[in-house]
Amino acid sequence: MRFAVALLALTLAACNQQPAPPTAEEEQISMRVPAPWFICDSINGASVFVFERTANNDVHVAEYGKSDGGLLARNGYFVGDEEGAAGSINTELVRDNGSDAWVHQTNPGMLETPASAYTRPFGSAQIEGRDIQCRWMPRTRVAGFTSRRSFVVHEDAAGAITYSAYNFADNASARAASGAENARTTNASLELRNGVAGQTPEATTYTFETQGFRYVLSLNRDGTGVLDVTRDGAPLTSEPLIGYQQGSPPAPTAATP
Numbered sequence: 001m002r003f004a005v006a007l008l009a010l011t012l013a014a015c016n017q018q019p020a021p022p023t024a025e026e027e028q029i030s031m032r033v034p035a036p037w038f039i040c041d042s043i044n045g046a047s048v049f050v051f052e053r054t055a056n057n058d059v060h061v062a063e064y065g066k067s068d069g070g071l072l073a074r075n076g077y078f079v080g081d082e083e084g085a086a087g088s089i090n091t092e093l094v095r096d097n098g099s100d101a102w103v104h105q106t107n108p109g110m111l112e113t114p115a116s117a118y119t120r121p122f123g124s125a126q127i128e129g130r131d132i133q134c135r136w137m138p139r140t141r142v143a144g145f146t147s148r149r150s151f152v153v154h155e156d157a158a159g160a161i162t163y164s165a166y167n168f169a170d171n172a173s174a175r176a177a178s179g180a181e182n183a184r185t186t187n188a189s190l191e192l193r194n195g196v197a198g199q200t201p202e203a204t205t206y207t208f209e210t211q212g213f214r215y216v217l218s219l220n221r222d223g224t225g226v227l228d229v230t231r232d233g234a235p236l237t238s239e240p241l242i243g244y245q246q247g248s249p250p251a252p253t254a255a256t257p
Contacts, residue, residue: 001157002068007192007217011131023025028186028226033222033223033224034052034223035223035245036050036051036052036243036245037051037052037053037059037108038051038119038120038122038134039045039143039144039145039244039245040103040122040132040134040135040148041132041134041135041143041145041166042132042133042135043133043134043135043174043176043184043186044064044131044132044133045130045132045133046065046067046171047063047064047065047066047072047132048063048064048066048145048150048243049061049063049064049127049132049134050062050064051103051125052245053079057078057079058076058077058078058079059076059077059078059079059093059096060074060075060076060077061074061075061077061093061101061127062072062074062243063071064145064242064243065152066168066171067168068147068168069145069147069148069242070147074200075100075127075176076095076096077101077129078093078094078101079091079092079093079094079095080092080093080094080099081110081147081199084107084132085101087106087107087109087110087138088104088105088106088107088110089104089105089106089107090103090104090105090245091103091104091105093127093183097136099159100127100128101125101127101128102125102127103122103124103125103126103185104122104123104124104125105120105121105122105123106121108121108250109179111138111182112134112180112181112182113138113157113169113181113182114183114250115249115250116138116139116182117138117250118138118139118140118141118154118155118245118247118248118249118250119136119140119143119245121136121182122134123138125186126173131189133184134184135150135152135166135184135186136182136183136184136185137154137164137179137183137184137185138154138179138180138181138183138246139154139155139156139157139249140152140153140247141153141154141155141197141206141246141247141248142162142206142217142219142245142246142247142249143244143245143247144229144241144242144243144244144245145197145241145242145243145244146239146241146242147242148167148168148169148239149165149167149189149239150165150166150168150169151163151164151166151217151227152164152167152185153206160193160194160195161193161195161196161197161206162191162192162193162195163190163191163192163195163206163215163217164185164188164190164191165189165190165191165209166186166188166189167189167190170189170227174186174187175187178235192208192209192210192215193208194207194208195207195208197257201252202218202221202232203218203219203220203221203225204213204218204219204221204246205208205217205218205219211232212232212235213229213230213231213236214230214231215227215228215229216228216229219241219244219246224241225240225244226239226241227239227241228241
């Protein structure tokens with residue numbers, strides 16, 4: 001996830017001459033990283049899957065390993081049948097030689113708290129014969145990952161913001177954790193509560209502080225992001241985000257007259 005910036009210098013031919021207006025080539029050029037369809041952080045395996053769906057219903061799936069966040073595989077599909085049954089939606093992902101994958105999404109109206117579906121509740125996927133169970137948390141504001149950890153920034157019912165991190169080094173010992181409101185997750189490596197959301201001209205930020213440590217998650221306008229950690233003001237680590245998705249509260253349902 002990179003963006004390119006091209007700047008051309010302007011020069012003056014003589015004293016007191018005003019610079020000419022910048023041409024189109026001289027304007028700042030940025031390439032925005034598109035948001036994924038969804039991210040499946042496997043809670044029963046050692047990979048994170050990023051699903052991208054285009055307007056033409058092409059689907060690209062990138063698999064990243066939890067050993068070092070490296071890219072393991074990238075596969076392309078197109079959307080086949082989409083079937084709704086028992087409060088869920090099953091989407092078939094097809095290649096030219098037949099069906100190779102499915103993704104399973106719960107209808108938000110079937111959740112314990114339908115309004116908690118800030119992100120689409122994708123619960124599982126089947127890819128090339130592999131059964132993959134996906135992490136999903138109610139009221140998720142951000143879900144993403146770096147080369148060292150996955151994380152979820154989420155709200156509780158009162159609106160308080162929590163950062164839950166799942167270190168890849170702890171993945172082998174991760175166990176399914178019971179969660180309210182249809183949460184699907186594992187025991188967290190770190191939880192920080194009472195986060196503060198902010199806005200700058202360049203990014204949306206989430207800040208968490210505890211015992212001299214300060215965690216700042218920055219989601220940049222160009223679609224990139226970074227997790228910065230300091231201790232007593234001294235930098236400890238800065239981890240670029242490999243991928244992330246943002247959630248927001250669903251629109252209120254109009255009352256029936």
